[in-house]
Amino acid sequence: xxxxxxxxxxxxxxxxxxxxxxxxxxxxxxxxxxxxxxxxxxxxxxxxxxxxxxxxxxxxxxxxxxxxxxxxxxxxxxxxxxxxxxxxxxxxxxxxxxxxxxxxxxxxxxxxxxxxxxxxxxxxxxxxxxxxxxxxxxxxxxxxxxxxxxxxxxxxxxxxxxxxxxxxxxxxxxxxxxxxxxxxxxxxxxxxxxxxxxxxxxxxxxxxxxxxxxxxxxxxxxxxxxxxxxxxxxxxxxxxxxxxxxxxxxxxxxxxxxxxxxxxxxxxxxxxxxxxxxxxxxxxxxxxxxxxxxxxxxxxxxxxxxxxxxxxxxxxxxxxxxxxxxxxx
Numbered sequence: 001x002x003x004x005x006x007x008x009x010x011x012x013x014x015x016x017x018x019x020x021x022x023x024x025x026x027x028x029x030x031x032x033x034x035x036x037x038x039x040x041x042x043x044x045x046x047x048x049x050x051x052x053x054x055x056x057x058x059x060x061x062x063x064x065x066x067x068x069x070x071x072x073x074x075x076x077x078x079x080x081x082x083x084x085x086x087x088x089x090x091x092x093x094x095x096x097x098x099x100x101x102x103x104x105x106x107x108x109x110x111x112x113x114x115x116x117x118x119x120x121x122x123x124x125x126x127x128x129x130x131x132x133x134x135x136x137x138x139x140x141x142x143x144x145x146x147x148x149x150x151x152x153x154x155x156x157x158x159x160x161x162x163x164x165x166x167x168x169x170x171x172x173x174x175x176x177x178x179x180x181x182x183x184x185x186x187x188x189x190x191x192x193x194x195x196x197x198x199x200x201x202x203x204x205x206x207x208x209x210x211x212x213x214x215x216x217x218x219x220x221x222x223x224x225x226x227x228x229x230x231x232x233x234x235x236x237x238x239x240x241x242x243x244x245x246x247x248x249x250x251x252x253x254x255x256x257x258x259x260x261x262x263x264x265x266x267x268x269x270x271x272x273x274x275x276x277x278x279x280x281x282x283x284x285x286x287x288x289x290x291x292x293x294x295x296x297x298x299x300x301x302x303x304x305x306x307x308x309x310x311x312x313x314x315x316x317x318x319x320x321x322x323x324x325x326x327x328x329x
């Protein structure tokens with residue numbers, strides 16, 4: 001009885017916001033050498049083509065637990081032009097979304113030498129997302145409500161992300177606006193036009209000696225225009241180079257910056273994550289494992305989020321830059 005009640009409440013919440021999803025969710029997977037996932041201007045910014053596969057599962061041991069996968073590829077066409085593609089699939093109970101994003105990026109080098117990094121980048125991504133809500137299972141549970149039609153509802157929408165990046169030696173700055181178009185609903189829908197715009201700002205610096213240990217503190221700030229929600233990621237990564245690659249580890253802390261919950265109005269209801277990350281680069285291959293633990297006043301259970309990232313670098317085009325800059329080198 002309790003599980004049926006929880007499922008019913010979940011469906012009501014999803015139905016109210018079903019086709020107002022933002023596309024690719026923003027987790028901590030960008031820290032696994034995957035900044036292109038969140039910043040379109042990073043497509044082709046590195047001196048190698050990059051393929052990255054992420055597999056994320058939540059609450060192990062729970063049937064139909066939320067799951068999320070991405071597959072991305074970005075490459076440099078010539079000295080200035082680059083592109084990329086992202087495929088994603090996101091499933092959360094009766095709600096799911098899948099889509100594709102295509103990216104074009106333009107890079108301007110200010111360096112006097114080929115191994116000096118001084119690069120300004122611009123990028124734009126266009127994406128198609130299909131959202132789907134499966135209400136068929138609720139017919140067998142005996143739940144009756146006017147909003148539950150008992151069928152599979154789906155809707156497809158298009159949106160764009162734009163961004164800019166600046167990489168200078170051991171320092172980087174990224175600024176991105178996601179979902180810049182408002183999402184309009186079907187004519188027979190009761191939902192109004194949804195503003196899904198979100199703004200991201202991230203920056204970091206790499207300290208240390210590349211022959212021994214390097215340290216990379218960084219932050220990422222998110223602001224959602226419609227709900228005025230603000231979150232902050234505070235990250236620290238360390239790198240140890242060896243003859244065939246690099247071993248690295250990191251810790252990320254995400255917290256909300258709002259004094260009041262945007263919907264309930266109650267105070268100090270923050271969803272907080274603590275995420276340790278470990279990874280290895282061996283020759284042209286990458287493997288990383290991420291474990292996110294939820295704590296704070298907004299918490300559904302004691303479960304955690306597990307994520308694997310697999311990657312390969314292809315067609316490395318030139319000598320590495322003379323800097324501690326793992327995301328570009």
